[in-house]
Amino acid sequence: MSPGVGRRRPGRAAPPSEDWLASVGASAAAATRAPADLLDEYLPLLADAAIHGRRPETWELDAVREQGRRAAAQGVGARRAVDLYLSAAWRLWRQLPVVVRSSDAEEVRAAAEAVLRVLDDAVGVLVDGHQVERREMIRREEAVRAEFVDDLLRGDADVSRMVERAELFGIDLGKPHHVALVAPRDPDGDVARAATVLERAVVDRFGDREVLVAMKDGRVVVLVPSAATPAGAAARGAHIGELLQQDLRRLRVAGRWRVVAGRAFPGVWGVPRSYEEAREALSLADRLDSDDDVVHARDLLVYRVLGRDQAAIVDLVRDVLGPLEQVRGGAQVLLETLQAYFDAGDVATEAARRLHVSVRTVTYRLARVAQLTGYSASRADQRFALQTAVLGARLLEWPTRPLPADP
Known part of the structure:
Protein backbone atom coordinates (compact mmCIF):
# COMPACT_ATOMS: atom_id res chain seq x y z
CA MET A 1 0.00 0.00 0.00
CA MET A 137 -26.24 0.00 -12.42
CA ILE A 138 -29.98 0.35 -11.92
CA ARG A 139 -30.38 1.95 -15.33
CA ARG A 140 -28.37 -0.86 -16.91
CA GLU A 141 -30.35 -3.50 -15.03
CA GLU A 142 -33.65 -1.87 -16.00
CA ALA A 143 -32.62 -1.78 -19.64
CA VAL A 144 -31.59 -5.46 -19.57
CA ARG A 145 -34.78 -6.37 -17.70
CA ALA A 146 -37.01 -4.44 -20.11
CA GLU A 147 -35.33 -6.06 -23.11
CA PHE A 148 -35.73 -9.50 -21.56
CA VAL A 149 -39.41 -8.91 -20.76
CA ASP A 150 -40.10 -7.73 -24.32
CA ASP A 151 -38.35 -10.76 -25.83
CA LEU A 152 -39.99 -13.16 -23.38
CA LEU A 153 -43.52 -11.92 -24.05
CA ARG A 154 -42.96 -11.72 -27.79
CA GLY A 155 -41.40 -15.18 -27.97
CA ASP A 156 -37.79 -14.76 -29.03
CA ALA A 157 -36.88 -17.08 -31.90
CA ASP A 158 -33.56 -18.00 -30.26
CA VAL A 159 -34.97 -20.58 -27.87
CA SER A 160 -31.70 -21.71 -26.28
CA ARG A 161 -30.60 -18.13 -25.67
CA MET A 162 -33.98 -17.24 -24.15
CA VAL A 163 -33.76 -20.20 -21.77
CA GLU A 164 -30.31 -19.03 -20.63
CA ARG A 165 -31.49 -15.46 -20.13
CA ALA A 166 -34.54 -16.62 -18.20
CA GLU A 167 -32.37 -18.60 -15.81
CA LEU A 168 -30.56 -15.37 -14.86
CA PHE A 169 -33.92 -14.06 -13.65
CA GLY A 170 -34.71 -17.29 -11.79
CA ILE A 171 -37.30 -18.51 -14.32
CA ASP A 172 -37.45 -22.09 -15.59
CA LEU A 173 -39.22 -21.90 -18.94
CA GLY A 174 -39.74 -25.66 -18.91
CA LYS A 175 -42.50 -25.12 -16.35
CA PRO A 176 -45.96 -23.70 -17.13
CA HIS A 177 -46.52 -20.06 -16.17
CA HIS A 178 -49.44 -17.67 -15.97
CA VAL A 179 -49.10 -14.14 -17.31
CA ALA A 180 -51.43 -11.65 -15.66
CA LEU A 181 -52.06 -8.06 -16.72
CA VAL A 182 -53.07 -5.33 -14.30
CA ALA A 183 -54.51 -2.26 -16.02
CA PRO A 184 -55.81 0.99 -14.50
CA ARG A 185 -59.50 1.69 -14.95
CA ASP A 186 -59.06 5.31 -13.89
CA PRO A 187 -57.14 7.81 -16.04
CA ASP A 188 -54.88 8.78 -13.13
CA GLY A 189 -53.98 5.23 -12.08
CA ASP A 190 -50.31 5.13 -11.02
CA VAL A 191 -48.94 2.09 -12.85
CA ALA A 192 -45.41 2.51 -11.44
CA ARG A 193 -46.79 2.55 -7.89
CA ALA A 194 -48.93 -0.52 -8.58
CA ALA A 195 -45.93 -2.37 -10.04
CA THR A 196 -43.79 -1.61 -6.98
CA VAL A 197 -46.49 -2.72 -4.55
CA LEU A 198 -47.36 -5.86 -6.49
CA GLU A 199 -43.71 -6.89 -6.83
CA ARG A 200 -43.34 -6.97 -3.05
CA ALA A 201 -46.68 -8.75 -2.65
CA VAL A 202 -45.90 -11.36 -5.31
CA VAL A 203 -42.49 -12.14 -3.82
CA ASP A 204 -44.01 -12.40 -0.33
CA ARG A 205 -46.75 -14.71 -1.61
CA PHE A 206 -44.90 -16.89 -4.13
CA GLY A 207 -41.21 -16.43 -3.28
CA ASP A 208 -38.50 -14.82 -5.39
CA ARG A 209 -38.11 -17.71 -7.85
CA GLU A 210 -40.18 -18.21 -11.00
CA VAL A 211 -41.83 -14.79 -10.65
CA LEU A 212 -41.42 -11.54 -12.54
CA VAL A 213 -43.17 -8.18 -12.28
CA ALA A 214 -42.62 -5.48 -14.88
CA MET A 215 -44.33 -2.59 -16.67
CA LYS A 216 -45.24 -2.73 -20.34
CA ASP A 217 -47.54 -0.57 -22.46
CA GLY A 218 -49.02 1.22 -19.47
CA ARG A 219 -49.86 -2.00 -17.61
CA VAL A 220 -48.29 -4.20 -14.95
CA VAL A 221 -47.20 -7.60 -16.21
CA VAL A 222 -47.01 -10.38 -13.60
CA LEU A 223 -45.49 -13.79 -14.30
CA VAL A 224 -46.08 -16.62 -11.79
CA PRO A 225 -45.74 -20.40 -12.04
CA SER A 226 -48.93 -22.45 -12.28
CA ALA A 227 -47.67 -24.65 -9.45
CA ALA A 228 -48.33 -21.71 -7.10
CA THR A 229 -52.10 -21.88 -7.72
CA PRO A 230 -54.66 -24.53 -6.76
CA ALA A 231 -55.12 -27.26 -9.36
CA GLY A 232 -58.69 -26.32 -10.32
CA ALA A 233 -58.02 -22.62 -10.62
CA ALA A 234 -54.62 -23.02 -12.26
CA ALA A 235 -56.07 -24.21 -15.53
CA ARG A 236 -58.31 -21.16 -15.73
CA GLY A 237 -55.86 -18.53 -14.53
CA ALA A 238 -58.64 -17.36 -12.23
CA HIS A 239 -56.93 -17.76 -8.90
CA ILE A 240 -53.95 -15.52 -9.66
CA GLY A 241 -56.21 -12.74 -10.94
CA GLU A 242 -58.24 -12.76 -7.75
CA LEU A 243 -55.12 -12.82 -5.58
CA LEU A 244 -53.62 -9.81 -7.36
CA GLN A 245 -56.87 -7.89 -7.03
CA GLN A 246 -56.91 -8.70 -3.30
CA ASP A 247 -53.32 -7.44 -2.96
CA LEU A 248 -54.19 -4.17 -4.72
CA ARG A 249 -57.04 -3.57 -2.29
CA ARG A 250 -55.24 -4.82 0.81
CA LEU A 251 -52.25 -2.58 0.13
CA ARG A 252 -54.52 0.34 -0.75
CA VAL A 253 -53.28 1.11 -4.22
CA ALA A 254 -55.33 4.12 -5.25
CA GLY A 255 -57.81 3.85 -8.11
CA ARG A 256 -59.71 1.01 -9.68
CA TRP A 257 -57.85 -1.76 -11.48
CA ARG A 258 -58.75 -4.58 -13.82
CA VAL A 259 -56.81 -7.85 -13.58
CA VAL A 260 -56.77 -10.48 -16.32
CA ALA A 261 -54.73 -13.69 -16.12
CA GLY A 262 -54.06 -15.97 -19.06
CA ARG A 263 -54.05 -19.72 -18.69
CA ALA A 264 -50.77 -21.47 -17.91
CA PHE A 265 -48.80 -23.09 -20.73
CA PRO A 266 -45.40 -24.84 -20.56
CA GLY A 267 -42.25 -24.13 -22.54
CA VAL A 268 -40.64 -21.07 -24.07
CA TRP A 269 -43.72 -20.40 -26.17
CA GLY A 270 -46.04 -20.86 -23.18
CA VAL A 271 -45.31 -17.44 -21.72
CA PRO A 272 -46.09 -15.41 -24.88
CA ARG A 273 -49.19 -17.55 -25.42
CA SER A 274 -50.48 -16.81 -21.92
CA TYR A 275 -49.59 -13.13 -22.35
CA GLU A 276 -51.40 -12.89 -25.69
CA GLU A 277 -54.46 -14.55 -24.18
CA ALA A 278 -54.47 -12.11 -21.27
CA ARG A 279 -53.91 -9.12 -23.56
CA GLU A 280 -56.72 -10.13 -25.88
CA ALA A 281 -59.06 -10.82 -22.96
CA LEU A 282 -58.29 -7.40 -21.50
CA SER A 283 -59.07 -5.75 -24.83
CA LEU A 284 -62.32 -7.71 -25.14
CA ALA A 285 -63.37 -6.78 -21.60
CA ASP A 286 -62.89 -3.12 -22.46
CA ARG A 287 -64.80 -3.46 -25.75
CA LEU A 288 -67.64 -5.34 -24.05
CA ASP A 289 -67.73 -2.64 -21.35
CA SER A 290 -67.41 -5.29 -18.66
CA ASP A 291 -67.79 -4.04 -15.10
CA ASP A 292 -65.74 -6.90 -13.62
CA ASP A 293 -62.48 -6.02 -11.88
CA VAL A 294 -61.21 -9.59 -12.35
CA VAL A 295 -61.70 -11.03 -15.83
CA HIS A 296 -61.15 -14.72 -16.54
CA ALA A 297 -59.68 -15.21 -19.99
CA ARG A 298 -61.43 -18.55 -20.25
CA ASP A 299 -64.84 -16.87 -20.01
CA LEU A 300 -64.05 -14.80 -23.10
CA LEU A 301 -62.86 -17.64 -25.31
CA VAL A 302 -66.10 -17.62 -27.30
CA TYR A 303 -65.57 -13.94 -28.12
CA ARG A 304 -62.03 -14.70 -29.25
CA VAL A 305 -63.36 -17.39 -31.59
CA LEU A 306 -66.01 -15.06 -32.98
CA GLY A 307 -63.56 -12.21 -33.41
CA ARG A 308 -61.20 -14.23 -35.57
CA ASP A 309 -63.67 -14.26 -38.47
CA GLN A 310 -65.11 -10.77 -38.42
CA ALA A 311 -66.67 -11.06 -41.88
CA ALA A 312 -68.69 -14.11 -40.80
CA ILE A 313 -69.84 -12.57 -37.52
CA VAL A 314 -70.84 -9.34 -39.28
CA ASP A 315 -72.98 -11.37 -41.69
CA LEU A 316 -74.55 -13.26 -38.80
CA VAL A 317 -75.42 -10.10 -36.84
CA ARG A 318 -76.77 -8.36 -39.94
CA ASP A 319 -78.84 -11.35 -41.05
CA VAL A 320 -80.20 -12.42 -37.65
CA LEU A 321 -80.49 -9.16 -35.71
CA GLY A 322 -80.67 -6.55 -38.46
CA PRO A 323 -84.51 -6.67 -38.59
CA LEU A 324 -84.62 -5.41 -34.98
CA GLU A 325 -83.74 -1.95 -36.24
CA GLN A 326 -87.31 -1.70 -37.58
CA VAL A 327 -88.53 -1.14 -34.02
CA ARG A 328 -89.25 2.43 -33.03
CA GLY A 329 -86.23 3.65 -31.06
CA GLY A 330 -83.89 1.08 -32.59
CA ALA A 331 -82.69 -2.39 -31.70
CA GLN A 332 -81.03 -1.59 -28.36
CA VAL A 333 -83.94 -2.44 -26.04
CA LEU A 334 -84.71 -5.78 -27.67
CA LEU A 335 -81.01 -6.65 -27.80
CA GLU A 336 -80.60 -5.90 -24.07
CA THR A 337 -83.64 -8.09 -23.35
CA LEU A 338 -82.14 -10.98 -25.27
CA GLN A 339 -78.81 -10.57 -23.44
CA ALA A 340 -80.50 -10.51 -20.03
CA TYR A 341 -82.61 -13.54 -20.93
CA PHE A 342 -79.60 -15.60 -21.99
CA ASP A 343 -77.57 -14.44 -18.97
CA ALA A 344 -80.44 -15.51 -16.70
CA GLY A 345 -80.36 -19.06 -18.06
CA ASP A 346 -83.47 -18.58 -20.22
CA VAL A 347 -85.58 -17.73 -17.19
CA ALA A 348 -87.94 -14.86 -17.98
CA THR A 349 -88.61 -14.09 -14.31
CA GLU A 350 -84.91 -13.57 -13.55
CA ALA A 351 -84.42 -11.57 -16.73
CA ALA A 352 -87.33 -9.30 -15.73
CA ARG A 353 -85.73 -8.76 -12.31
CA ARG A 354 -82.41 -7.80 -13.89
CA LEU A 355 -84.08 -5.43 -16.35
CA HIS A 356 -86.42 -3.97 -13.69
CA VAL A 357 -89.49 -4.67 -15.83
CA SER A 358 -92.41 -7.07 -15.59
CA VAL A 359 -92.27 -10.66 -16.75
CA ARG A 360 -95.01 -9.85 -19.23
CA THR A 361 -92.80 -7.16 -20.78
CA VAL A 362 -89.96 -9.65 -21.22
CA THR A 363 -92.18 -12.28 -22.85
CA TYR A 364 -93.68 -9.64 -25.15
CA ARG A 365 -90.24 -8.47 -26.27
CA LEU A 366 -89.05 -12.03 -26.91
CA ALA A 367 -92.13 -12.66 -29.01
CA ARG A 368 -91.44 -9.44 -30.92
CA VAL A 369 -87.86 -10.63 -31.60
CA ALA A 370 -89.19 -13.92 -32.97
CA GLN A 371 -91.69 -12.08 -35.13
CA LEU A 372 -89.08 -9.72 -36.64
CA THR A 373 -86.14 -12.11 -37.03
CA GLY A 374 -87.75 -15.48 -37.48
CA TYR A 375 -85.56 -16.82 -34.63
CA SER A 376 -87.20 -17.85 -31.37
CA ALA A 377 -85.24 -17.99 -28.12
CA SER A 378 -87.45 -20.85 -26.94
CA ARG A 379 -86.51 -23.18 -29.81
CA ALA A 380 -83.25 -25.05 -29.30
CA ASP A 381 -82.40 -25.13 -33.03
CA GLN A 382 -82.80 -21.35 -33.30
CA ARG A 383 -81.59 -20.30 -29.87
CA PHE A 384 -77.89 -21.00 -30.63
CA ALA A 385 -77.84 -18.77 -33.72
CA LEU A 386 -79.70 -16.05 -31.84
CA GLN A 387 -77.37 -16.11 -28.83
CA THR A 388 -74.26 -16.26 -31.02
CA ALA A 389 -75.53 -13.23 -32.92
CA VAL A 390 -76.09 -11.42 -29.63
CA LEU A 391 -72.50 -12.21 -28.56
CA GLY A 392 -71.25 -10.98 -31.92
CA ALA A 393 -73.24 -7.78 -31.55
CA ARG A 394 -71.58 -7.10 -28.22
CA LEU A 395 -68.19 -7.78 -29.74
CA LEU A 396 -68.89 -5.38 -32.62
CA GLU A 397 -70.51 -2.85 -30.24
CA TRP A 398 -73.63 -2.92 -32.40
CA PRO A 399 -76.01 -1.07 -32.61
CA THR A 400 -74.04 1.74 -30.90
CA ARG A 401 -71.62 1.49 -33.80
CA PRO A 402 -72.72 0.66 -37.33
CA LEU A 403 -71.69 -2.69 -38.72
CA PRO A 404 -68.58 -2.64 -40.94
CA ALA A 405 -69.35 -2.35 -44.62
CA ASP A 406 -68.94 -5.38 -46.86
CA PRO A 407 -65.40 -5.62 -48.32
Missing part, protein backbone atom coordinates in the same frame (compact mmCIF):
# COMPACT_ATOMS: atom_id res chain seq x y z
CA SER A 2 1.38 3.37 -1.00
CA PRO A 3 0.93 5.95 1.78
CA GLY A 4 1.50 9.01 -0.39
CA VAL A 5 2.22 11.23 2.63
CA GLY A 6 3.31 14.81 1.91
CA ARG A 7 5.81 17.24 3.35
CA ARG A 8 7.04 16.94 6.94
CA ARG A 9 6.22 19.67 9.37
CA PRO A 10 9.21 21.25 11.14
CA GLY A 11 10.10 19.54 14.37
CA ARG A 12 8.10 16.41 13.50
CA ALA A 13 9.74 13.12 12.58
CA ALA A 14 8.45 10.83 9.89
CA PRO A 15 7.07 7.50 10.99
CA PRO A 16 9.72 4.82 10.96
CA SER A 17 7.56 2.52 8.81
CA GLU A 18 4.23 2.64 7.03
CA ASP A 19 3.36 -0.94 7.93
CA TRP A 20 1.02 0.48 10.51
CA LEU A 21 -1.26 1.79 7.72
CA ALA A 22 -1.59 -1.74 6.36
CA SER A 23 -2.41 -2.92 9.88
CA VAL A 24 -5.07 -0.22 10.27
CA GLY A 25 -6.64 -1.14 6.93
CA ALA A 26 -6.66 -4.88 7.64
CA SER A 27 -8.17 -4.36 11.09
CA ALA A 28 -10.93 -2.03 9.81
CA ALA A 29 -11.73 -4.34 6.89
CA ALA A 30 -12.00 -7.37 9.18
CA ALA A 31 -14.25 -5.50 11.61
CA THR A 32 -16.65 -4.26 8.91
CA ARG A 33 -16.32 -7.26 6.55
CA ALA A 34 -15.48 -4.99 3.66
CA PRO A 35 -12.63 -5.23 1.11
CA ALA A 36 -9.44 -3.63 2.44
CA ASP A 37 -8.49 -2.31 -1.02
CA LEU A 38 -11.31 0.25 -0.76
CA LEU A 39 -9.02 2.10 1.67
CA ASP A 40 -6.07 2.38 -0.73
CA GLU A 41 -6.69 6.01 -1.68
CA TYR A 42 -8.10 7.02 1.70
CA LEU A 43 -5.68 5.92 4.42
CA PRO A 44 -2.72 7.93 3.04
CA LEU A 45 -4.91 11.06 3.11
CA LEU A 46 -5.81 10.44 6.75
CA ALA A 47 -2.18 9.81 7.68
CA ASP A 48 -1.08 12.98 5.90
CA ALA A 49 -3.73 14.97 7.75
CA ALA A 50 -2.78 13.51 11.13
CA ILE A 51 0.97 13.98 10.63
CA HIS A 52 1.17 17.13 8.48
CA GLY A 53 -2.30 18.68 8.71
CA ARG A 54 -2.66 18.70 4.93
CA ARG A 55 -6.07 18.84 3.24
CA PRO A 56 -6.51 16.57 0.21
CA GLU A 57 -6.44 18.02 -3.28
CA THR A 58 -9.29 17.64 -5.78
CA TRP A 59 -7.64 14.84 -7.73
CA GLU A 60 -7.08 12.90 -4.53
CA LEU A 61 -10.75 13.17 -3.58
CA ASP A 62 -11.67 12.09 -7.11
CA ALA A 63 -9.66 8.93 -6.47
CA VAL A 64 -11.72 8.29 -3.31
CA ARG A 65 -14.91 8.92 -5.32
CA GLU A 66 -13.82 6.13 -7.66
CA GLN A 67 -13.46 3.88 -4.63
CA GLY A 68 -17.13 4.58 -3.90
CA ARG A 69 -18.00 3.45 -7.41
CA ARG A 70 -15.88 0.33 -6.95
CA ALA A 71 -17.66 -0.45 -3.68
CA ALA A 72 -21.06 -0.28 -5.41
CA ALA A 73 -19.84 -2.41 -8.31
CA GLN A 74 -18.54 -5.03 -5.84
CA GLY A 75 -21.89 -5.14 -4.04
CA VAL A 76 -20.67 -3.32 -0.93
CA GLY A 77 -23.51 -1.21 0.44
CA ALA A 78 -23.02 2.50 1.09
CA ARG A 79 -23.54 2.04 4.83
CA ARG A 80 -20.87 -0.67 5.04
CA ALA A 81 -18.44 1.44 3.00
CA VAL A 82 -18.96 4.39 5.34
CA ASP A 83 -18.52 2.11 8.37
CA LEU A 84 -15.22 0.97 6.85
CA TYR A 85 -13.99 4.55 6.53
CA LEU A 86 -15.12 5.52 10.03
CA SER A 87 -13.53 2.41 11.53
CA ALA A 88 -10.29 3.12 9.71
CA ALA A 89 -10.28 6.73 10.95
CA TRP A 90 -10.48 6.01 14.67
CA ARG A 91 -8.12 3.05 14.40
CA LEU A 92 -5.57 5.19 12.57
CA TRP A 93 -5.79 7.93 15.21
CA ARG A 94 -5.38 5.41 18.02
CA GLN A 95 -2.45 3.66 16.34
CA LEU A 96 -0.42 6.72 15.32
CA PRO A 97 3.25 5.83 15.92
CA VAL A 98 4.71 7.35 19.05
CA VAL A 99 7.35 9.22 17.04
CA VAL A 100 4.74 11.37 15.34
CA ARG A 101 2.71 12.13 18.42
CA SER A 102 3.08 15.49 20.10
CA SER A 103 2.73 16.68 23.65
CA ASP A 104 1.60 20.08 22.39
CA ALA A 105 -2.17 20.27 22.95
CA GLU A 106 -2.58 22.81 20.16
CA GLU A 107 -0.84 20.53 17.67
CA VAL A 108 -2.96 17.61 18.78
CA ARG A 109 -6.13 19.70 18.34
CA ALA A 110 -5.03 20.86 14.88
CA ALA A 111 -4.19 17.31 13.83
CA ALA A 112 -7.54 16.00 15.06
CA GLU A 113 -9.35 18.78 13.22
CA ALA A 114 -7.43 17.98 10.01
CA VAL A 115 -8.32 14.28 10.32
CA LEU A 116 -12.01 15.08 10.85
CA ARG A 117 -12.06 17.36 7.82
CA VAL A 118 -10.48 14.72 5.62
CA LEU A 119 -12.94 12.18 7.01
CA ASP A 120 -15.84 14.48 6.19
CA ASP A 121 -14.55 15.18 2.67
CA ALA A 122 -13.72 11.54 1.97
CA VAL A 123 -17.04 10.13 3.20
CA GLY A 124 -18.92 12.71 1.14
CA VAL A 125 -17.20 11.82 -2.13
CA LEU A 126 -17.27 8.11 -1.28
CA VAL A 127 -21.07 8.14 -0.92
CA ASP A 128 -21.41 10.35 -3.99
CA GLY A 129 -19.41 7.89 -6.09
CA HIS A 130 -21.41 4.98 -4.66
CA GLN A 131 -24.72 6.63 -5.53
CA VAL A 132 -23.61 7.50 -9.07
CA GLU A 133 -22.54 3.90 -9.71
CA ARG A 134 -25.75 2.50 -8.19
CA ARG A 135 -27.89 4.75 -10.39
CA GLU A 136 -25.97 3.64 -13.47
